Amino acid sequence: MPKIIGGSLHEHREQTRQKLYAALSALMAERGFDAITLAEIAQVAGVGRTAVYNHFPDKESMLLGFITHETEQYAATLQRSLDDIEDPVDQLSTYVRQQAQLKRVYHVAPGPELRSVLSRGAQQRVREHVVIVEMILRRILAAGIASGAFPEQDLEVTVPLVNACLSGRGVPDDGADRERAIEQTEAFVLRAVGAAAPVPA
Incomplete structure (x- = not known):
């Protein structure tokens, strides 16, 4: 089971989303939205690829x-x-x-x-x-x-x-x-x- 970030499951989900948003923003600044993949976003965010789908389809x-x-x-x-x-x-x-x-x-x-x-x-x-x-x-x-x-x-x-x-x-x-x-x-x-x-x- 993945380690929980923050003091609760809600905090964990929110902090994970913030990490994904930060990674998305950084990658878009480099290459633009159309040129990046979910796998790259997950890697930059330090989040497991399958965990991304718990937040976004x-x-x-x-x-x-x-x-x-x-x-x-x-x-x-x-x-x-x-x-x-x-x-x-x-x-x-x-x-x-x-x-x-x-x-x-x-x-x-x-x-x-x-x-x-x-x-x-x-x-x-x-x-x-x-x-x-x-x-x-x-x-x-x-x-x-x-x-x-x-x-x-x-x-x-x-x-x-x-x-x-x-x-x-x-x-x-x-x-x-x-x-x-x-x-x-x-x-x-x-x-x-x-x-x-x-x-x-």
Whole structure:
């Protein structure tokens, strides 16, 4: 019988999942999702190959679990970063900066986009978790409209436009170029929703 990690079976299962997610993330950063196998993930995680199937029936379900976990963790971190900020303009600036940080710690590249890797059903389940983050942006914009910080606008249009801008924006990894790119993105988004934004240096 395999050795139990942690103080209980529940803790053991959770810690094993975290090891699998860490291995999946590391391998995706090297080669992309389509180029790795469950056997490689198990090896890097230090988990028996058969034990992987106690958690995930296939590679797609593991990726889906990983994305769900990461999205929930990110949404909680994002909400904590906003809890002590009252001004909707400052909240939106923080949202933009958090999105830029997200791209550094969570990505599926290199390799094909998720649309070409996941089945349609899995894509829909990913979409359901993305909505968690969109709801935070929607609350920020609604509060800004209510306070007069942003003009009246259709949030059904604005929310996906803002997120499309952020998800498609390449940000350098380090240094002054990175900060300048984030500042310009922040100013662009604030202008796009009708807020007064400082001109980047």
